[in-house]
Amino acid sequence: MREEGYISPRQASVLLWFAILPTAILFLPALLTLRARQDSWLAVILATLAAGIPALVIYLLALRFPHYTLFQYCELILGHLAGKIVAMVFVLAFFLLNAVVIREFSEFLTTAVMPETPFLFFACSIVAVAVYAARNGLEVIARCTDFIMPLLVAFFVVILLFATPEMSLRNILPFLENGIRPVLGGSLITWPFMGQVIILATYGAFVNPPRSLGWSLITGLLGIAFFLGLVTMGVILVFGACEATSLTFAGYNLARVVSLGQFLERIEVLFLAIWVAGVFIKIALNLYVVALGLATVTGLKEYRPLVAPLGALNVALAAYMYRNISEIRQDLLTVEPGWTLTWQFILPLLLLLVAWVRGQRRTGA
Amino acid sequence: MPGPYRRPLRAALFRRRPKPAQQGKQDNNKDKQGQPGGGNSHTAPYPSLEEYRLTAELKLNLEQLQTIFARCSDVIRRDFYLGQAIKVALIYIDGLADKKLIEDTLVRTLQQAPEELARSLAERTRDLTAVMEMVMPMTDVAVVDNMGSLVKHVLNGDTVLILNGFNKGLALSTRAWEHRAVEEPITESVVRGPRESFIESLRTNTTLIRRRLKTPSLKMETVCLGRYTMTNIVLTYIEDLADPAVVREVRRRLESIQIDGVLESAYIEELIEDNPDSPFPQIDHTERPDKVAAALLEGRVGILIDGTPFALIVPTVFVQFIQASEDYYERYYLSSFLRLARFVALNIALLLPAVYVAVTTFHQEMLPTNLLVKVASQREGIPFPALVEALMLELTFELLREAGVRLPRPVGQALSIVGALVIGEAAVSASLVSPAMVIVVAMTGISSFATPSYSMAITLRLLRFIMLILAGTFGFYGIMLGLLAILVHLNTLRSFGVPYLAPVAPWNFSDFKDVLVRVPRWAMNSRPSQIGYRDPVRQGAGLKPKPPASSNPAPERGKS
Amino acid sequence: MIWYRRVLAVLLLVLGLPALSGCWSRHEIEELAIIMAVALDSAPGGQVRLTTFIVIPRAVGGGPSMGGGGGGEPKKAGEVVSAVGSDFAQATRRLEGQVPRRLFWAQNRVIIIGEDLARRGLNYLDLFLRDRQMRLTTPILITRGEARKVLDLPPGIELNPGTILTGILRNRTTFKVELKDLLAMWEAPGDNPALPEVVMTPTPEQESQETGGEGRDAKGGGNERGGKGKTQPEAVVIKGAGAFRYDRLAGWLDEKEANGLMWLRGEVKEGVVTVPLPGTTGTGQGQGMAGGLSPTPGEGGSPGQGQKPGAEKGGSRDLPRAQTALSAPAQASVVFHRVSAKTRARVQGQQVTFMVEIRGQGDLIEVTGNFNPDNLEQLLALQEAVNKAIEERALLALRKAQQELQADIFGFGEILHRSNPRYWHQVQDYWNEEFPRARVQVQVELQLRRTGMTSRTPGRVGAVGGKVSTQGTAR
Missing domain, CATH: 3.30.300.210 (Nutrient germinant receptor protein C, domain 3)
Known part of the structure; x- marks a missing residue:
C-alpha cells in the first residue's frame, strides 16, 4: 500500500538521525567503553563505515525499485509467498526493535528521574502520543523532527561546550592500547544502533526526489557518526574510560556534571526533555514503519487503523521482554549484535543479490 | 393578487435552500449582487423568490412587493410619473438609502424629464438602457429582472425603480447609512504606522484596501451569505500573487456555507477553517487595513465581512500570531528583539506555571539551593499543594481579567486594581498562597498580554491549564508529553494547504527572515515560499542603501 | 457529536490525571528535608554512622510573614541528624525515622568522610554513586576523627556547614575533589585517591583533653542528635589531605605536602x-619555611606562611599579630x-x-x-x-x-x-x-x-x- 505525502531528502536524513541517536547517546557510551575503552570514538567511526555497506545495499535496492518500500520489493524480488514471509520478518524485527526502544526509554526514566512511577506508565503515555503522530503519517513525523532537531543540536552543543572545563584531553590516551580488537568489538556493539539505517529502506520510498536517497543516507550516517562520536568523546574526556564504563547512563551523566558558573547547574532535566522528544520521534517512526509494513504484507489499503493496536501490543511486549535492566544491557552486549546483523545487513544483502541475479527492477513508477 | 401568491411567496422567502440565483445583469464596478450558495432546490415545494420575474405590469409587481414587504414600516414606496408619461415606483428602505439624494436628484430629475422623451421611451423602445442613457441621473445602476435580486438590492440600501411597461427594474445605488467613522484600531494599536481601522461598513473597508493597493490586479469578489442577514462578504486578493488554488478553495468553502446569519468574521472563520477541532486559531484576523494589504502583497487572500471591522486573512501560519504590524514599521533591531521577546512571552504564557509546579514538586534538584530554601520557606504553612495553589491563582486571575474586560472601563480599572493589590496581598499575608506563586501567575498574565494576537493568547490560556495539570501530575515528563502532543497537533494542521508551522516545519531557511527576527526591509527580497511562490521576487536585489561614494569624488579610473 | 465525545474524554482524562496517579514521585517542596551536608563515620560494631545537616527553611528563607524581627545573632540554620546502620542505605532508612520530612539529597553540598570510615574503605560510598538524587559533582572532604563534628560548625558568615565548606573550596586554596574525580582516581589502576582534609579548631584532640573525653563517649553511641554547644568546633580550615592506598586511607599529608601533591x-x-x-x-629562611609546617593549630594560619589566604580567613581570628611582627x-x-x-x-x-x-x-x-x-x-x-x-x-x-x-x-x-x-x-x-x-x-x-x-x-x-x-x- 502507499501513503500519500512526500518528505524532502533533508527530512529523510534527519529522521535517520532520530531513528538512531536518541537511545544510542544514552546507552551506547557506557557499553562502548566497556569494550573499546578510550578508543570508543574510533569504534563509532568504524561502525559508521561499516553501516555504509548496508546503506549502499539500501541505496542500490532503492535505485532498482524507486518509490517502493522495503516490504513491497521483498515481494517483487522473492515472489508472492517468500516475499511475504521475508517482509513479515522485517515487520516483526521492527516491531521487536520498537519494543526494545520503549523498554529502554521507560527503564531509564524510572531509574533516573521518577523512581516511584510505574514504568508501564511511561511506556503507555509515550506510545499514546507516538500513535497520535504515526496515525497522522510520515509527513507529520518529519515535520516534528524539523522542529525538534534544532533544539536537539543546540542542546548538545551547549552541553558539550559547557562540559569542556571538565574535560581532560589526556583521557583518550593511550591510543589503541590493546590493539584493534577491542575497537572492533566496540563497533559490533555499536552495530545494533547503526544498523538501523535500514529503516530508510522503508520510509525512503517517500523521499522526493527518490534519486537523492543516497544523499540522505550519507548525510544521515555522517550526522549520526558526528553526534554519537561527539557524545562518546565527551563522555570519555570528562569521565575517563574507567569511570565511563561504570556509569549506566553516561550521556545523561554528562549533562549532570555540566555547570554554568553558579547559576545554571543541573540542566539534566532539560536534557531529559529533549531526549524524550527524540525518543518520541523514534518510537513514532518505528510504529509508522511497522504499521505500514503490516498493512503491505496483509494487503490492507490503509495502515492507520493498525497503529493503535500495534502500539498497545508493543507496550505489552516491552513489558514482558526483559525482567530487569541487566537483561537489557546483556541483550545489547551479546544478543542484539548478531540478531541485528542478520536482519539489518544479511537479509537486505540477500535481497539485493537475488534482485541482481534475477535482474529485477522497477524503474517506471 | 393576494390569494394564491401569498403563501408561496412567504415560503420562498424563508426557504432553507434557495436555488442558485440567476444572476441579474451586473455592472462592472458593482459587486453587491452575491449568489446565495447552490443547493439542491428541486426538493423544495415552492419556487424561490428569484423565479418570480418582474412583469411589465407595474401594478402586479407592486402587489407582489407589497406582499413581500408586508409590515415593514421602514420600506418606503413612492409612485410618480417619469416625465408625466411613464408610471414608475421607487422602493427603498428608510435609513439605508440616501433620502436626500433620492429626493433632490433622482425624483426631481425623473419627474422633470421632458414629456416627449418619456413618451417615446414608453412607446417606442421599452428598452431600459435607453432610460439609463437618457434620463437617469445616477451612475451606479444595475438592472434587476426578478423579485429576488430586487429585494436584495432594496435590503442592501439601494433604491429600486420599477417602470410601468418594462419587465425589468433599475437598482440605483443610494446606499448611505449611519456608521462609525474610521478610527484608530483598538485591538492593534501602534506607536508608528497608519492609524486607520476597518469599520462595520464593508464598502468603507474595501475602500481602505483599494486606497492602499491601486492596481486592477486587486480583485474583490463578493459572496452573499446568511439567509436572513444577507451579509456581503468580499474575497480580496491580488490576482498575480495569490495562489489560484487557494483562491478557488476559499471561494468553494465560502460558497458551501449555509447559514441563517453572519454577524461577525468569527462565523466565517469557524466555518471555513481546516481543522475545526483544533484549539488553535487557523485564520488570522485584523482590523488594520495595512495589515491586510501587507498580507495581500505576500500572496494571501483577505476576507472582508460586512458588519464587522475584522477582516480574515488566509492562509495563516503560526508565526503570524506573533508578528505585529508595528514590527515592520520600527527599526529592525528593535523589531527583532521584540519578536524574540514575544517568543519568550509565548512560552512563558503557556509553560511558566507548569514549569514552576513541576520544578517545585518533582524536580527540586533543578533549583539553586538558595532559591529552593527560599521557596520552601515561603511554602511553609501553605495549606494547598502547589498544583492546587497554581490552579486557584490562575483561575482567580482569569476571573479578574474577565471581569475587567466586561465591565465598563472605569469600573474595570478599579476592579483590577482591587483584585491585583488587595486580593494578592491579602492572600499572601494570610499564607494562603506563596509570594513566589503570585509572581509566577503575574508574569504569566503579563506574558499572555504580550502576545499580539488575542485569539492565540486565549488558546494558550486554555492550554496552560492542561499543561498545569500535566505538570502537577507527571512533572517535566508530563509537560513534555503535552508539548509533544501539541507539536504533533500543530504539524497536522494546515491552513488552506499551507502547513501551519510553515517556515519552521517544514524547514525553509529563506522564510526565516520573518520568524524569529525581522530582517531589514532591503533584505526581504522574496515572498513566503509556501504562499507567494507564484511571484517570489518581491523587490530588486541590492536595495541596501549606501551613502554616496564620497563628497570628494574618487579619482576616476579608466576614463580615457 | 463524536467529536464532542472525544474532546470530553480527553478532558476527563486530563482532569482525572491527578487523582489517577496519586502521588507518584510528587513531593511538595515544603515536605522536603533538604540536606546540605553529609558526614560519614564508622560506628562501633562494624556499622556506619550517617550524619546529615538538614536546613530549616523557615530559619533561612524567612517565611512569608517575616516582617521586622531579624537582627541579633545568626540563628541556627539547620539541624544535625544522625543515625547508625550496617550500611548507609540502612542508616538513611533509620534517619527517615527521625525526620518528619522526606530526605532530599540532590542539594547536598559536601560529603565529609571520617577517618575511621576512610580506613575501612571507600566502598561505603556506593550509595552516593548509585542513588539518582546524588550528584557526581559533590565535593568530598576527609577529616581526622569524627566527621560529624564538622557539621556542628556554628553559623558565621554562612549559615550552614555545607555552604561554609564549599565556599572555602571555591577560594582554591587547596584542591577540590568531586565525587566523580574520586571515582576516577579510585577506578583507575594507576591512581590513588587523595582527599582534602577539614581541620577543626579546636581539634578533637585538644577538645578531648579539655573535656576529658567524656563528651565524645556520650555522643559515640545511640542515635541522639549531635551538637552540644560545648563540643562544637569553632572554626574549620581546609588544609592538608588524606591519602588513600587503593580505597583505604593510608595516611595524612600535612599542609605543605598537600600543597606539593x-x-x-x-x-x-x-x-x-x-x-x-x-x-x-x-634565620629568615627557617622562619618562613617553618610557618606552614608548625604542628600547633594556632599557627596554622600565621600570615608569615601566607600561601593560603583561605586558611588565614578561617584560622587567624584572634592571633596576636605582634608575634610575627617581632x-x-x-x-x-x-x-x-x-x-x-x-x-x-x-x-x-x-x-x-x-x-x-x-x-x-x-x-x-x-x-x-x-x-x-x-x-x-x-x-x-x-x-x-x-x-x-x-x-x-x-x-x-x-x-x-x-x-x-x-x-x-x-x-x-x-x-x-x-x-x-x-x-x-x-x-x-x-x-x-x-x-x-x-x-x-x-x-x-x-x-x-x-x-x-x-x-x-x-x-x-x-x-x-x-x-x-x-x-x-x-x-
Whole structure:
C-alpha cells in the first residue's frame, strides 16, 4: 500500500538521525567503553563505515525499485509467498526493535528521574502520543523532527561546550592500547544502533526526489557518526574510560556534571526533555514503519487503523521482554549484535543479490 | 393578487435552500449582487423568490412587493410619473438609502424629464438602457429582472425603480447609512504606522484596501451569505500573487456555507477553517487595513465581512500570531528583539506555571539551593499543594481579567486594581498562597498580554491549564508529553494547504527572515515560499542603501 | 457529536490525571528535608554512622510573614541528624525515622568522610554513586576523627556547614575533589585517591583533653542528635589531605605536602608562595619555611606562611599579630597564575622516571625585606628561590607517598599507562608496590613577570626614595 505525502531528502536524513541517536547517546557510551575503552570514538567511526555497506545495499535496492518500500520489493524480488514471509520478518524485527526502544526509554526514566512511577506508565503515555503522530503519517513525523532537531543540536552543543572545563584531553590516551580488537568489538556493539539505517529502506520510498536517497543516507550516517562520536568523546574526556564504563547512563551523566558558573547547574532535566522528544520521534517512526509494513504484507489499503493496536501490543511486549535492566544491557552486549546483523545487513544483502541475479527492477513508477 | 401568491411567496422567502440565483445583469464596478450558495432546490415545494420575474405590469409587481414587504414600516414606496408619461415606483428602505439624494436628484430629475422623451421611451423602445442613457441621473445602476435580486438590492440600501411597461427594474445605488467613522484600531494599536481601522461598513473597508493597493490586479469578489442577514462578504486578493488554488478553495468553502446569519468574521472563520477541532486559531484576523494589504502583497487572500471591522486573512501560519504590524514599521533591531521577546512571552504564557509546579514538586534538584530554601520557606504553612495553589491563582486571575474586560472601563480599572493589590496581598499575608506563586501567575498574565494576537493568547490560556495539570501530575515528563502532543497537533494542521508551522516545519531557511527576527526591509527580497511562490521576487536585489561614494569624488579610473 | 465525545474524554482524562496517579514521585517542596551536608563515620560494631545537616527553611528563607524581627545573632540554620546502620542505605532508612520530612539529597553540598570510615574503605560510598538524587559533582572532604563534628560548625558568615565548606573550596586554596574525580582516581589502576582534609579548631584532640573525653563517649553511641554547644568546633580550615592506598586511607599529608601533591597533580592554578628573600641571613629562611609546617593549630594560619589566604580567613581570628611582627623576616610573596604542570614518563629497562615540568607566571605582591624590584639579579634570585620552594614541597609530598604511604596518589601510573601502555601492562597489577622505586624529577620554571603597583624598595631605611635606590644599586 502507499501513503500519500512526500518528505524532502533533508527530512529523510534527519529522521535517520532520530531513528538512531536518541537511545544510542544514552546507552551506547557506557557499553562502548566497556569494550573499546578510550578508543570508543574510533569504534563509532568504524561502525559508521561499516553501516555504509548496508546503506549502499539500501541505496542500490532503492535505485532498482524507486518509490517502493522495503516490504513491497521483498515481494517483487522473492515472489508472492517468500516475499511475504521475508517482509513479515522485517515487520516483526521492527516491531521487536520498537519494543526494545520503549523498554529502554521507560527503564531509564524510572531509574533516573521518577523512581516511584510505574514504568508501564511511561511506556503507555509515550506510545499514546507516538500513535497520535504515526496515525497522522510520515509527513507529520518529519515535520516534528524539523522542529525538534534544532533544539536537539543546540542542546548538545551547549552541553558539550559547557562540559569542556571538565574535560581532560589526556583521557583518550593511550591510543589503541590493546590493539584493534577491542575497537572492533566496540563497533559490533555499536552495530545494533547503526544498523538501523535500514529503516530508510522503508520510509525512503517517500523521499522526493527518490534519486537523492543516497544523499540522505550519507548525510544521515555522517550526522549520526558526528553526534554519537561527539557524545562518546565527551563522555570519555570528562569521565575517563574507567569511570565511563561504570556509569549506566553516561550521556545523561554528562549533562549532570555540566555547570554554568553558579547559576545554571543541573540542566539534566532539560536534557531529559529533549531526549524524550527524540525518543518520541523514534518510537513514532518505528510504529509508522511497522504499521505500514503490516498493512503491505496483509494487503490492507490503509495502515492507520493498525497503529493503535500495534502500539498497545508493543507496550505489552516491552513489558514482558526483559525482567530487569541487566537483561537489557546483556541483550545489547551479546544478543542484539548478531540478531541485528542478520536482519539489518544479511537479509537486505540477500535481497539485493537475488534482485541482481534475477535482474529485477522497477524503474517506471 | 393576494390569494394564491401569498403563501408561496412567504415560503420562498424563508426557504432553507434557495436555488442558485440567476444572476441579474451586473455592472462592472458593482459587486453587491452575491449568489446565495447552490443547493439542491428541486426538493423544495415552492419556487424561490428569484423565479418570480418582474412583469411589465407595474401594478402586479407592486402587489407582489407589497406582499413581500408586508409590515415593514421602514420600506418606503413612492409612485410618480417619469416625465408625466411613464408610471414608475421607487422602493427603498428608510435609513439605508440616501433620502436626500433620492429626493433632490433622482425624483426631481425623473419627474422633470421632458414629456416627449418619456413618451417615446414608453412607446417606442421599452428598452431600459435607453432610460439609463437618457434620463437617469445616477451612475451606479444595475438592472434587476426578478423579485429576488430586487429585494436584495432594496435590503442592501439601494433604491429600486420599477417602470410601468418594462419587465425589468433599475437598482440605483443610494446606499448611505449611519456608521462609525474610521478610527484608530483598538485591538492593534501602534506607536508608528497608519492609524486607520476597518469599520462595520464593508464598502468603507474595501475602500481602505483599494486606497492602499491601486492596481486592477486587486480583485474583490463578493459572496452573499446568511439567509436572513444577507451579509456581503468580499474575497480580496491580488490576482498575480495569490495562489489560484487557494483562491478557488476559499471561494468553494465560502460558497458551501449555509447559514441563517453572519454577524461577525468569527462565523466565517469557524466555518471555513481546516481543522475545526483544533484549539488553535487557523485564520488570522485584523482590523488594520495595512495589515491586510501587507498580507495581500505576500500572496494571501483577505476576507472582508460586512458588519464587522475584522477582516480574515488566509492562509495563516503560526508565526503570524506573533508578528505585529508595528514590527515592520520600527527599526529592525528593535523589531527583532521584540519578536524574540514575544517568543519568550509565548512560552512563558503557556509553560511558566507548569514549569514552576513541576520544578517545585518533582524536580527540586533543578533549583539553586538558595532559591529552593527560599521557596520552601515561603511554602511553609501553605495549606494547598502547589498544583492546587497554581490552579486557584490562575483561575482567580482569569476571573479578574474577565471581569475587567466586561465591565465598563472605569469600573474595570478599579476592579483590577482591587483584585491585583488587595486580593494578592491579602492572600499572601494570610499564607494562603506563596509570594513566589503570585509572581509566577503575574508574569504569566503579563506574558499572555504580550502576545499580539488575542485569539492565540486565549488558546494558550486554555492550554496552560492542561499543561498545569500535566505538570502537577507527571512533572517535566508530563509537560513534555503535552508539548509533544501539541507539536504533533500543530504539524497536522494546515491552513488552506499551507502547513501551519510553515517556515519552521517544514524547514525553509529563506522564510526565516520573518520568524524569529525581522530582517531589514532591503533584505526581504522574496515572498513566503509556501504562499507567494507564484511571484517570489518581491523587490530588486541590492536595495541596501549606501551613502554616496564620497563628497570628494574618487579619482576616476579608466576614463580615457 | 463524536467529536464532542472525544474532546470530553480527553478532558476527563486530563482532569482525572491527578487523582489517577496519586502521588507518584510528587513531593511538595515544603515536605522536603533538604540536606546540605553529609558526614560519614564508622560506628562501633562494624556499622556506619550517617550524619546529615538538614536546613530549616523557615530559619533561612524567612517565611512569608517575616516582617521586622531579624537582627541579633545568626540563628541556627539547620539541624544535625544522625543515625547508625550496617550500611548507609540502612542508616538513611533509620534517619527517615527521625525526620518528619522526606530526605532530599540532590542539594547536598559536601560529603565529609571520617577517618575511621576512610580506613575501612571507600566502598561505603556506593550509595552516593548509585542513588539518582546524588550528584557526581559533590565535593568530598576527609577529616581526622569524627566527621560529624564538622557539621556542628556554628553559623558565621554562612549559615550552614555545607555552604561554609564549599565556599572555602571555591577560594582554591587547596584542591577540590568531586565525587566523580574520586571515582576516577579510585577506578583507575594507576591512581590513588587523595582527599582534602577539614581541620577543626579546636581539634578533637585538644577538645578531648579539655573535656576529658567524656563528651565524645556520650555522643559515640545511640542515635541522639549531635551538637552540644560545648563540643562544637569553632572554626574549620581546609588544609592538608588524606591519602588513600587503593580505597583505604593510608595516611595524612600535612599542609605543605598537600600543597606539593597539588603541584604534582597539576591541580594548582593560582596561589601564593612565600619565600625568604634570597641573600638575607639564614634565620629568615627557617622562619618562613617553618610557618606552614608548625604542628600547633594556632599557627596554622600565621600570615608569615601566607600561601593560603583561605586558611588565614578561617584560622587567624584572634592571633596576636605582634608575634610575627617581632621576627620581621625578610621575605617575599609571589602570587602565581597560569600554572601548568606536565608530566612525562620514561621507562629505561625496569626503571621508570617521571619528569614533572611546572611552568607558570608570578607577580610579586609583598616584600618585607630589602628588595629592589628593579634589580634584575635580585628578581631572578627571588624567582629561583620561589622555584626551589615549590620543588621542595613537591618532593616533600613525593617522599611521603613513596616512602611512607607506598601509594601513587599523583596519578603517575595513569601517565605511564598513557605513554607506555606496554610497560604498564606488566606493572599495573602491583603498581603501588612498584611506585616507590620510580624516580621523579621535578622542574619548576615559574617566571616572575610583574612587581605590582609600586616600585619602592622596602627595607630598614624606610620609604625614603632616593636612599633606597642608591642602596639598591650598591648591593
